Amino acid sequence: xxLRAATTVLGPAAVSPTAAAGRPTINPSDAVRALxxxxxxxxxxxxxxxVEYEPLGLTxxxxxxxxxxxxxxxxxxxxxxxxxGLIADRREGRFIWYRVxxxxxxxxxxxxxxxxxxxxxxxxxxxxxxxxxPAACDPSPPRMRRKR
Numbered sequence: 001x002x003l004r005a006a007t008t009v010l011g012p013a014a015v016s017p018t019a020a021a022g023r024p025t026i027n028p029s030d031a032v033r034a035l036x037x038x039x040x041x042x043x044x045x046x047x048x049x050x051v052e053y054e055p056l057g058l059t060x061x062x063x064x065x066x067x068x069x070x071x072x073x074x075x076x077x078x079x080x081x082x083x084x085g086l087i088a089d090r091r092e093g094r095f096i097w098y099r100v101x102x103x104x105x106x107x108x109x110x111x112x113x114x115x116x117x118x119x120x121x122x123x124x125x126x127x128x129x130x131x132x133x134p135a136a137c138d139p140s141p142p143r144m145r146r147k148r
Contacts, residue, residue, distance in 0.1 A: 025114065026107040030085065034108050037084035042069065043077045047086060050100045057090075057099030 081087045085104045
């Protein structure tokens, strides 16, 4: 999964708020690939475990022990996460260490929150929360049905 600034794709006139704020963003197809990989319970558990052990990461045997996964099952799910660009591996002697690709994770988060709070995030720099949502972004009240 390659990260790119919106200026290289859209031109300077159409810069996204996250790219303008200096945060990396990813394209929609890469976001779909990453979200599809995380949409499976075991892969989400592996990803969350690796986030806990960032920046060093974990070996497959450590992941397998912590999550009680068979080696073949773990191998399949690590391959899917790596294919989506969410994790990276490094060799250290006979060991392979897996860790979260933080740049991709931050790019995905930036993509998902790009229009948070109707665009006020890019200008204010504050994290989104229930307090920052303007009235225009609030959902409309539920409709009342008439009794017949």
